[in-house]
Amino acid sequence: MRYRRFGKTEMLLSVFSLGTMRYLSSAENAHKTIDRALEVGINHIETAEGYGKSEEFIGLAMGNGLSKQRDRFFLTTKISPTDSADAMWRRIEKSLKRMQVDYIDNFDIHGINLREHLELVTNPHGCMKAVRQAIDQGIIGHVGFSTHAPLDVILDTISTDLFASVNLHYYYFNQRNEPAVQLAHEKDMGVFIISPSDKGGRLYQPSEELAGVSYPFTALYMGDRFLLSDQRVHTLSLGAANPAEIDSHQDAWDHDEPLSELEQAVLDCMNRRYTALGDDLCSQCYKCLPCPEEINIPEVLRLRNLAIGFDMVEYGKYRYKMFENAGHWFPGSKAIRCTDCGDCLPRCPENLDIPKLLRDTHDRLHGEEGRRLWE
Missing domain, CATH: 3.20.20.100 (NADP-dependent oxidoreductase domain)
Structure with missing residues (x-):
C-alpha cells in the first residue's frame, strides 16, 4: 500500500x-x-x-x-x-x-x-x-x-x-x-x-x-x-x-x-474508441446549458458516448435512471422531456442535432427508476 x-x-x-x-x-x-x-x-x-x-x-x-x-x-x-x-x-x-x-x-x-x-x-x-x-x-x-x-x-x-x-x-x-x-x-x-x-x-x-x-x-x-x-x-x-x-x-x-x-x-487505445461516434461525439463543453426543461444535456450525452464507444449500456442505464430521482445529488430531467425548442442548438460548437441525440439516448438507456443507495 x-x-x-x-x-x-x-x-x-x-x-x-x-x-x-x-x-x-x-x-x-x-x-x-x-x-x-x-x-x-x-x-x-x-x-x-x-x-x-x-x-x-x-x-x-x-x-x-x-x-x-x-x-x-x-x-x-x-x-x-x-x-x-x-x-x-x-x-x-x-x-x-x-x-x-x-x-x-x-x-x-x-x-x-x-x-x-x-x-x-x-x-x-x-x-x-x-x-x-x-x-x-x-x-x-x-x-x-x-x-x-x-x-x-x-x-x-x-x-x-x-x-x-x-x-x-x-x-x-x-x-x-x-x-x-x-x-x-x-x-x-x-x-x-x-x-x-x-x-x-x-x-x-x-x-x-x-x-x-x-x-x-x-x-x-x-x-x-x-x-x-x-x-x-x-x-x-x-x-x-x-x-x-x-x-x-x-x-x-x-x-x-x-x-x-x-x-x-492502453489509455491511448481507449481514447480512440470515441471515434465510433463519428460526428455525433459530444465533447462535453457544457455550452448547451442551461436547458429550459432542465435536462442535463452534457451528462445525458456523456452516457451516450460511453454506450456507443465502449458498449457501457448497463452503466448508462444505471446512471440514467437516477435522473429525476436523486435531487441535487444527480440533477436533471430525463432526455424524453426535450420539446425540440432548439435553444441549445446555436451554442453547440459541434453542431450536434441535440434533440435527436437526446431521444436516442433515452431509447437506449431508459429502464427502471432508481434511488440513491441509502434510500
Missing part, C-alpha cells in the same frame, strides 16, 4: 480509503470489512451521517475491540450543511456518540451541491461556526467538503479557503472536474476521489468492449492507475460491500508512479 500526504492536513493517507456506504448488510460484516482494510494497509475510514447505519456499525466495531486500534487509522465523517451553528453542533455530537469516538480526524460538510449550500457555509454565524468550535475543542482535526455540484460551484467553494480538502467526482470517463482538482492542488488541499470504480464506470463489471480495450490490464486497474498516476490526487474511495471486495484493487495500490509506456498505450 502506498501513502500520500493529504494536502495541508498533513495526514499521511493510504492511496485507497475505505468508503462505508456499501457495507450496510450487518454490523458483523462491517467489522470484518474494516479489519480487512486495516490488514492490507488502508488507514482511512470514511463515512457519513446519511449512510444508513454506517456510523452505528463503526460504533459497534469500536465497542468490540476496534477502539484498541484507533491509532492505526484516520476517521472521516460527513454532515450536510445546516442553517444554524446549534443544529450542526447537535449533529456532530450525535455522530460522535454513534461511532463511540471522542474525536474525528477529518470532518466534511457533506454535499455542497448548490449555491444555496455554499451560502450556508459562508454565513459567519451558520454551521461553520460550530465546526470551528469543534476544531478549537479538539473534537475535529481538519475540515473539508464533499460535492456533486456543477464545476463553477466547486471552484467557488474551493476559493473560499474555508476547507483543507475536497471529495469530488473525477475519473477517466468523466474529467469535467479536472480544473477543480488543479485548483485544489494549487491551494495544497487534500483531494479524495468519490466512487472511482462504480460511478466512474462500474469498472468491476466491464462490458466486453471495455474489457478488451483495457487488455492486458483490467478496466478496474486502468481506472485506478489513471488516478494514482496523478500526483494531485491523494486517495480513492474503495467502497467495499464485504472484505473480499477490498482485494480487487490489490494490483493498483502498490503502483502510484507515472504511467508506464504500456499503460499509456
Whole structure:
C-alpha cells in the first residue's frame, strides 16, 4: 500500500480509503470489512451521517475491540450543511456518540451541491461556526467538503479557503472536474476521489468492449492507475460491500508512479474508441446549458458516448435512471422531456442535432427508476 500526504492536513493517507456506504448488510460484516482494510494497509475510514447505519456499525466495531486500534487509522465523517451553528453542533455530537469516538480526524460538510449550500457555509454565524468550535475543542482535526455540484460551484467553494480538502467526482470517463482538482492542488488541499470504480464506470463489471480495450490490464486497474498516476490526487474511495471486495484493487495500490509506456498505450487505445461516434461525439463543453426543461444535456450525452464507444449500456442505464430521482445529488430531467425548442442548438460548437441525440439516448438507456443507495 502506498501513502500520500493529504494536502495541508498533513495526514499521511493510504492511496485507497475505505468508503462505508456499501457495507450496510450487518454490523458483523462491517467489522470484518474494516479489519480487512486495516490488514492490507488502508488507514482511512470514511463515512457519513446519511449512510444508513454506517456510523452505528463503526460504533459497534469500536465497542468490540476496534477502539484498541484507533491509532492505526484516520476517521472521516460527513454532515450536510445546516442553517444554524446549534443544529450542526447537535449533529456532530450525535455522530460522535454513534461511532463511540471522542474525536474525528477529518470532518466534511457533506454535499455542497448548490449555491444555496455554499451560502450556508459562508454565513459567519451558520454551521461553520460550530465546526470551528469543534476544531478549537479538539473534537475535529481538519475540515473539508464533499460535492456533486456543477464545476463553477466547486471552484467557488474551493476559493473560499474555508476547507483543507475536497471529495469530488473525477475519473477517466468523466474529467469535467479536472480544473477543480488543479485548483485544489494549487491551494495544497487534500483531494479524495468519490466512487472511482462504480460511478466512474462500474469498472468491476466491464462490458466486453471495455474489457478488451483495457487488455492486458483490467478496466478496474486502468481506472485506478489513471488516478494514482496523478500526483494531485491523494486517495480513492474503495467502497467495499464485504472484505473480499477490498482485494480487487490489490494490483493498483502498490503502483502510484507515472504511467508506464504500456499503460499509456492502453489509455491511448481507449481514447480512440470515441471515434465510433463519428460526428455525433459530444465533447462535453457544457455550452448547451442551461436547458429550459432542465435536462442535463452534457451528462445525458456523456452516457451516450460511453454506450456507443465502449458498449457501457448497463452503466448508462444505471446512471440514467437516477435522473429525476436523486435531487441535487444527480440533477436533471430525463432526455424524453426535450420539446425540440432548439435553444441549445446555436451554442453547440459541434453542431450536434441535440434533440435527436437526446431521444436516442433515452431509447437506449431508459429502464427502471432508481434511488440513491441509502434510500
